[in-house]
Amino acid sequence: MLEHRPAVTRTRRKPWVWRCKISTRHGGQVYVIDIDGDIRSGGGVKIWCREPALVLEPVTGRPPHTFDDGSLCVNDRSPNDYEFIAFTAVPWLYSWLFFYEHWLDTGEWVGPQVAGHEVGRGPSATPEKKPPSAPKASRPPTPKRTRGEAA
Amino acid sequence: MLPLNDHFDGLLKNLNPPEDRQALAAKLPPIVRDHLEKSDLLATVEESPVSRLAGSYGRRTVSGDIHDVDIIVFVAESYRSKPVEEVLDDMTAALKDLEVEGYENGDVKTNRKQRRSCHVEFRHPGSNDPAFHIDVVPVIRPGDDPTAVLDIPDREWTRWVPTQPLGYGQRLSALNADWDGEVVPVIREFKQIKFHNMPKGRPKSYWSEVMVYHVFDEGLIPKTRYLGGSYNRPERMLQVLRAVLAKYGQNTAEGLDTPYVADPCLGHNIAFAWPKEDYLRWVKMLTGAISTIAAIENSSNREASIKAWQKVFGEDVFEVDEDEVAAKAARARAIATGAKIAGGAIVPAADAAKGIVVPSHRAYGHR
Numbered sequence: 001m002l003e004h005r006p007a008v009t010r011t012r013r014k015p016w017v018w019r020c021k022i023s024t025r026h027g028g029q030v031y032v033i034d035i036d037g038d039i040r041s042g043g044g045v046k047i048w049c050r051e052p053a054l055v056l057e058p059v060t061g062r063p064p065h066t067f068d069d070g071s072l073c074v075n076d077r078s079p080n081d082y083e084f085i086a087f088t089a090v091p092w093l094y095s096w097l098f099f100y101e102h103w104l105d106t107g108e109w110v111g112p113q114v115a116g117h118e119v120g121r122g123p124s125a126t127p128e129k130k131p132p133s134a135p136k137a138s139r140p141p142t143p144k145r146t147r148g149e150a151a
Numbered sequence: 152m153l154p155l156n157d158h159f160d161g162l163l164k165n166l167n168p169p170e171d172r173q174a175l176a177a178k179l180p181p182i183v184r185d186h187l188e189k190s191d192l193l194a195t196v197e198e199s200p201v202s203r204l205a206g207s208y209g210r211r212t213v214s215g216d217i218h219d220v221d222i223i224v225f226v227a228e229s230y231r232s233k234p235v236e237e238v239l240d241d242m243t244a245a246l247k248d249l250e251v252e253g254y255e256n257g258d259v260k261t262n263r264k265q266r267r268s269c270h271v272e273f274r275h276p277g278s279n280d281p282a283f284h285i286d287v288v289p290v291i292r293p294g295d296d297p298t299a300v301l302d303i304p305d306r307e308w309t310r311w312v313p314t315q316p317l318g319y320g321q322r323l324s325a326l327n328a329d330w331d332g333e334v335v336p337v338i339r340e341f342k343q344i345k346f347h348n349m350p351k352g353r354p355k356s357y358w359s360e361v362m363v364y365h366v367f368d369e370g371l372i373p374k375t376r377y378l379g380g381s382y383n384r385p386e387r388m389l390q391v392l393r394a395v396l397a398k399y400g401q402n403t404a405e406g407l408d409t410p411y412v413a414d415p416c417l418g419h420n421i422a423f424a425w426p427k428e429d430y431l432r433w434v435k436m437l438t439g440a441i442s443t444i445a446a447i448e449n450s451s452n453r454e455a456s457i458k459a460w461q462k463v464f465g466e467d468v469f470e471v472d473e474d475e476v477a478a479k480a481a482r483a484r485a486i487a488t489g490a491k492i493a494g495g496a497i498v499p500a501a502d503a504a505k506g507i508v509v510p511s512h513r514a515y516g517h518r
Binding site: 004022030032056064066072075094095097098109113 | 494
């Protein structure tokens with residue numbers, strides 16, 4: 001996460017939580033986001049927007065591409081055990097915010113979406129509570145994990 | 152509140168002076184300044200600078216057309232011991248023979264008890280309407296620092312009185328930097344609200360500017376949210392409107408004087424001549440604008456939000472710039488197909504040699 005300083009700072013260890021104050025462009029809206037790494041329990045990464053309150057989508061009555069618990073869905077899978085959050089979840093988050101802002105301005109989500117879950121299609125019959133976990137891959141050769149740097 | 156970035160970008164662009172006026176404002180003042188500097192009819196200071204741009208054009212707080220450009224000229228200290236009107240007479244004489252290609256000789260006006268400057272009008276040949284105005288103001292600079300307190304003729308031409316126009320410009324720049332560039336755009340937008348909803352009557356444009364300046368300077372609005380997140384532009388505008396009303400809109404009762412709008416540097420009331428009738432209209436206008444915006448404060452309805460802001464700013468200026476929108480759409484498409492995080496922002500991958508690549512991903516969740 002050092003790569004993203006000073007925008008991202010750690011606020012808690014075990015489970016690991018990072019606080020991000022990021023904007024998608026210089027001079028743009030600054031979002032306060034918490035990334036809950038949840039390494040200890042082995043669960044997926046959770047991303048929460050603390051400030052500002054996200055705008056609700058008229059069709060679903062909730063912000064676009066968010067879960068039931070209000071956390072953001074930045075990808076259709078969490079980073080696996082061997083991927084760095086700094087190089088997966090954080091860039092995905094930037095991308096999510098960029099397309100969220102674009103959606104605010106145009107009413108259209110032009111970022112990549114899972115088929116059948118496009119914004120504006122109306123509520124799905126059975127919304128997922130959690131993205132499917134990444135398949136347990138055979139141990140990749142790189143990178144070496146350092147505690148606190150990867151989920 | 153919906154950020155309506157495209158509309159607020161378009162608004163600021165539409166509040167820029169017309170390009171031909173900007174060109175004149177850039178071209179003519181240096182000619183006047185050079186002419187005065189070389190003239191033998193007016194004694195100026197020896198050390199540079201001899202003149203400076205002042206006024207809203209100099210501070211980049213113009214909203215709409217440039218009505219005139221203010222130049223202050225640092226005249227010789229020797230004028231202090233002479234009758235004030237002598238400096239205005241000398242300046243008038245020096246400007247009389249000003250010749251600018253493409254224009255008839257400027258008509259130089261100095262109206263006694265109305266102006267403390269020389270008003271230069273530029274006319275195209277055969278036209279009765281001036282194409283451009285420049286106000287040239289003589290000031291005495293006690294020291295070397297042009298941003299310090301200067302002396303300017305009073306309106307009655309009887310004595311020199313203190314002024315600090317460049318000092319204010321410097322303070323405004325510092326305040327604007329301290330607020331990450333939020334102050335100047337809000338000033339321009341606030342002036343537009345007055346102009347659109349109350350085209351005639353006071354407050355003067357400068358008073359409006361100073362009211363907004365004080366709102367920021369005195370911290371009457373929060374700089375950030377509780378955790379450090381920022382406010383978007385519509386939220387900020389509404390905060391400023393409410394703060395201005397709270398600070399300056401409470402003197403409506405009969406018998407109360409109009410509010411004290413303090414000069415940012417010297418502290419005197421710049422709005423001492425605010426007619427009560429105009430003031431009451433202004434408060435009503437401000438209250439109406441706040442009500443209009445407050446109605447969409449918690450709304451996610453785009454159309455209603457745009458309509459409300461158009462009512463406040465004017466339909467003709469609160470509109471998107473189609474070229475900008477097309478450019479943003481192209482950028483969004485580029486980011487959708489490959490992006491990097493570079494310098495704390497997301498950019499198309501092709502635009503950044505270095506940076507963290509955004510791995511491919513697809514938003515999922517609950518739509």
